[in-house]
Amino acid sequence: DVKVTQSSRYLVKRTGEKVFLECVQDMDHENMFWYRQDPGLGLRLIYFSYDVKMKEKGDIPEGYSVSREKKERFSLILESASTNQTSMYLCASSDLGHPGYFGPGTRLTVT
Amino acid sequence: DQQVKQNSPSLSVQEGRISILNCDYTNSMFDYFLWYKKYPAEGPTFLISISSIKDKNEDGRFTVFLNKSAKHLSLHIVPSQPGDSAVYFCAARMKTSYDKVIFGPGTSLSVIP
Numbered sequence: 001d002v003k004v005t006q007s008s009r010y011l012v013k014r015t016g017e018k019v020f021l022e023c024v025q026d027m028d029h030e031n032m033f034w035y036r037q038d039p040g041l042g043l044r045l046i047y048f049s050y051d052v053k054m055k056e057k058g059d060i061p062e063g064y065s066v067s068r069e070k071k072e073r074f075s076l077i078l079e080s081a082s083t084n085q086t087s088m089y090l091c092a093s094s095d096l097g098h099p100g101y102f103g104p105g106t107r108l109t110v111t
Numbered sequence: 112d113q114q115v116k117q118n119s120p121s122l123s124v125q126e127g128r129i130s131i132l133n134c135d136y137t138n139s140m141f142d143y144f145l146w147y148k149k150y151p152a153e154g155p156t157f158l159i160s161i162s163s164i165k166d167k168n169e170d171g172r173f174t175v176f177l178n179k180s181a182k183h184l185s186l187h188i189v190p191s192q193p194g195d196s197a198v199y200f201c202a203a204r205m206k207t208s209y210d211k212v213i214f215g216p217g218t219s220l221s222v223i224p
């Protein structure tokens with residue numbers, strides 16, 4: 001059974017903190033994605049990676065960075081968390097161009 | 112401005128009937144369209160897709176129709192089952208940026224037993 005796992009289901013952080021969201025896939029997929037989901041806006045692409053150490057900006061990269069040191073792991077970093085980054089964060093992986101498998105999501109609250 | 116629109120936030124259908132979920136898009140550069148399904152507390156799962164060279168794609172109870180001239184696609188579920196109750200996201204991909212998939216806001220489907 002294919003799996004995309006995310007390190008936390010719920011996270012509460014303070015404004016200004018550095019936040020790490022981890023994602024691991026066990027399908028040996030080349031492509032990995034980070035999205036955020038907000039009511040009325042659907043899923044918006046933050047960053048994606050098509051290979052180890054490779055990354056591309058999505059539609060809303062501001063305030064975020066990513067790291068992909070190993071094929072199976074893709075990390076999203078909030079350099080200095082702000083309240084407008086309170087959201088549901090979804091990681092996905094794929095061996096096609098579009099995201100095929102999503103993780104369960106991390107609901108991040110920044111206070 | 113949203114490039115992929117799902118104007119119905121929610122839809123209720125009786126079990127056994129047809130569910131029709133609609134999606135409109137504004138960008139004529141989109142060449143591939145996808146539907147995802149999301150249950151509460153889970154990530155979305157890919158459901159069905161259609162290329163712009165086709166006008167219909169069928170997979171079991173799910174059929175997607177594409178009307179390029181109207182920039183409109185729809186997902187038909189026949190017959191609807193209570194397990195189909197979920198949020199459905201329409202998504203589109205551009206020719207020039209095949210990794211960048213644009214999602215609509217979603218439609219919440221409730222299938223009533």
